[in-house]
Amino acid sequence: MDDTPQIPSRPALIAPVHREIEAYLADLAQPTDTPTLIGMESLAVRQSFPIVGRLCGVFLKTLALAIGARRVFEFGSGFGYSTHWFATAVGPEGRVVCADSDPANLPLAKHFLKEAGLWERVEFRIGQAQGVFRSVGGEFDICYNDADKCDYPDIWRMARERVRPGGCYIADNVLWHGRVARECLPDAVPGWTEAIREHNRLIFTDPGFDAFVNPTRDGMVVARRKTG
């Protein structure tokens, strides 16, 4: 009998949408190709940087266009990939206020968004997004959250107040590769799964919002502030 110690197999994460369906949808989205988007996506692959990806990008742009968004705030902009989609949607008079804690992302965002002719629509601040948000006044058509997952409940609490009626709060990674649904999956960072669960519970029990989750990629919640 083989008594070699066995390495326990890691429980598999759950892909919300089957890989073949994602590939089919990505194929449909190919007409949105631009040299800048392709450049940003290949940088993300090279640096293993977690951008939202093409399908969620198209979703963000479509939502922003559907509600006529002109003013967007991003919590966690990375090097500006999600910003690119919002900046396209808000039009030349619109504004996307970006916040990211890593200063290395600013020159990259500037390079790509200038190349795409979108930099004039962007205000990119370096720092903790919650602090930047407090320092910027007014309501937003969209508050988009893609920051560290431990920050999700607090960001929801502060953003919900400042989404205009009829506007949307959107957050990425709300399925956390299935961890929110299955107890036994190991967390990526201790406490992050529980923070996402709390965030999702807060949204879905908030009487001031209507919410749903688009399961594409890692799950994106959209919560629309009621007007009545």
Ligand SMILES: C[S@@+](CC[C@H](N)C(=O)[O-])C[C@H]1O[C@@H](n2cnc3c(N)ncnc32)[C@H](O)[C@@H]1O
């Ligand atoms: C998932 S990436 C953002 C990707 C970007 N939204 C996109 O799709 O292109 C998360 C980014 O948030 C930043 N970040 C995380 N927590 C933050 C916080 N509380 N305040 C500011 N930036 C934060 C990180 O530096 C990182 O660049």
